[in-house]
Amino acid sequence: MRAALWFLALFGIAAAVALFAGNNQGTITVFWPPWRVDLSLNLTLLILLMAFGLLHVALRALSALFSLPRQARQWRLQQKERSLHAALLEALAQLLAGRFSRSRKAAQAALAQERTLAALDAHLPQAQQIRVLSHLLAAESAQALQDRAARDAHLQHALNESAERGGLSASPETREGVQLRAARWALDDRDAPAALARLEELPLGAQRRTLALRLRLKAARQDRRTLEALETARLLAKHRAFSDAAAQSIVRGLATELLSGAHDPTQLLRAWGEFEAAEREMPEVAIHAAQRMVALRGDLDLARAWLLPVWERMNEQPRSLGESLRVKLVRALEAGLDSVDADWLARIESAQRNNPRDANLQYLAGMACLKRQLWGKAQQLLTHAALGLQDPVLHRRAWQALAQLAEAREDADQASAAWKRAAQIETP
Numbered sequence: 001m002r003a004a005l006w007f008l009a010l011f012g013i014a015a016a017v018a019l020f021a022g023n024n025q026g027t028i029t030v031f032w033p034p035w036r037v038d039l040s041l042n043l044t045l046l047i048l049l050m051a052f053g054l055l056h057v058a059l060r061a062l063s064a065l066f067s068l069p070r071q072a073r074q075w076r077l078q079q080k081e082r083s084l085h086a087a088l089l090e091a092l093a094q095l096l097a098g099r100f101s102r103s104r105k106a107a108q109a110a111l112a113q114e115r116t117l118a119a120l121d122a123h124l125p126q127a128q129q130i131r132v133l134s135h136l137l138a139a140e141s142a143q144a145l146q147d148r149a150a151r152d153a154h155l156q157h158a159l160n161e162s163a164e165r166g167g168l169s170a171s172p173e174t175r176e177g178v179q180l181r182a183a184r185w186a187l188d189d190r191d192a193p194a195a196l197a198r199l200e201e202l203p204l205g206a207q208r209r210t211l212a213l214r215l216r217l218k219a220a221r222q223d224r225r226t227l228e229a230l231e232t233a234r235l236l237a238k239h240r241a242f243s244d245a246a247a248q249s250i251v252r253g254l255a256t257e258l259l260s261g262a263h264d265p266t267q268l269l270r271a272w273g274e275f276e277a278a279e280r281e282m283p284e285v286a287i288h289a290a291q292r293m294v295a296l297r298g299d300l301d302l303a304r305a306w307l308l309p310v311w312e313r314m315n316e317q318p319r320s321l322g323e324s325l326r327v328k329l330v331r332a333l334e335a336g337l338d339s340v341d342a343d344w345l346a347r348i349e350s351a352q353r354n355n356p357r358d359a360n361l362q363y364l365a366g367m368a369c370l371k372r373q374l375w376g377k378a379q380q381l382l383t384h385a386a387l388g389l390q391d392p393v394l395h396r397r398a399w400q401a402l403a404q405l406a407e408a409r410e411d412a413d414q415a416s417a418a419w420k421r422a423a424q425i426e427t428p
Contacts, residue, residue, distance in 0.1 A: 176203070262296070263296075283321055
């Protein structure tokens with residue numbers, strides 16, 4: 001369609017020229033004493049058109065001739081710029097391939113090319129970012145080669161280049177990337193305080209990014225800042241940085257570590273107060289907190305209050321807790337049986353009646369009866385428990401309790417047999 005329109009336009013122009021020039025009788029007379037020249041109007045227009053064309057061609061030729069030095073300079077600068085980008089890509093490719101020496105040489109070549117371009121007054125719009133990335137690649141290669149002096153030198157150059165200069169600055173992401181790499185290198189050197197200091201230099205928005213939070217979590221754990229690590233793990237869990245199971249495992253481990261760091265009941269209460277409601281309901285956390293309270297000779301009633309949600313969960317959903325957690329729960333409750341109140345005794349007795357074949361509950365109920373001097377019932381429960389307990393520690397304690405009951409009855413034969421059975425059980 002466009003070609004047809006062009007043809008129609010050419011035909012129209014040809015027809016117009018034929019109509020104008022075919023019957024044009026006009027003449028132009030040029031007087032140049034002592035001569036007189038008569039020219040037709042058509043010839044005069046043709047001569048003017050040709051003169052314009054020749055003048056245009058001549059001016060273009062002169063412009064091309066005088067622009068040759070500038071074009072040569074631009075060509076040389078273009079070649080150097082291409083070499084610069086090729087060296088930068090080579091440095092990245094060699095770094096990814098694990099050839100760190102070649103990567104560092106390529107990054108240094110890129111820096112040399114950039115300095116050459118700067119000396120030639122070639123103003124690259126991305127020159128500052130190229131310098132930062134070249135220094136960063138060289139520093140990364142030096143880190144892999146364990147050349148910390150070269151790494152620190154290139155890192156400082158990258159930080160200086162990424163800072164504001166002359167009213168212009170590299171993109172914020174470039175500087176943040178340098179700071180994040182510096183934090184990771186500090187972690188590799190096992191220098192957690194330096195890594196945390198690097199992360200603190202980031203803007204507030206960058207500090208909440210997933211990568212920064214992962215680095216903060218590792219640094220806080222290395223530096224034994226358990227509470228800070230726990231808060232960071234919570235943020236990572238909210239950002240979906242881990243799967244639900246992994247997030248719960250990390251939070252559970254940090255909460256347990258925070259409880260283990262308490263050296264008196266006051267510190268333990270302070271640590272417990274730092275937990276969220278969901279964390280306090282974790283069986284591992286609640287059981288460990290109660291065990292620490294018992295070990296620190298603190299408030300046993302408070303410890304049992306922490307264990308109550310776990311106890312109710314075990315009774316309502318017997319399969320929700322594994323065997324190891326059930327054993328730990330029984331041990332934690334057994335440690336405070338001397339001061340247990342009537343409500344807890346009723347809970348233990350009710351749970352044992354509802355699950356008469358649960359050896360762990362039989363053991364706990366038997367020890368509770370033993371503490372209350374209910375010898376007959378304690379004898380019956382502990383005898384059944386000793387036949388079904390899987391945990392070696394509880395198994396040995398059950399036989400020891402049966403031996404003590406036999407001694408209280410002055411039954412030397414049964415006491416000796418029970419002590420012998422307890423001694424035969426190997427405990428970890």
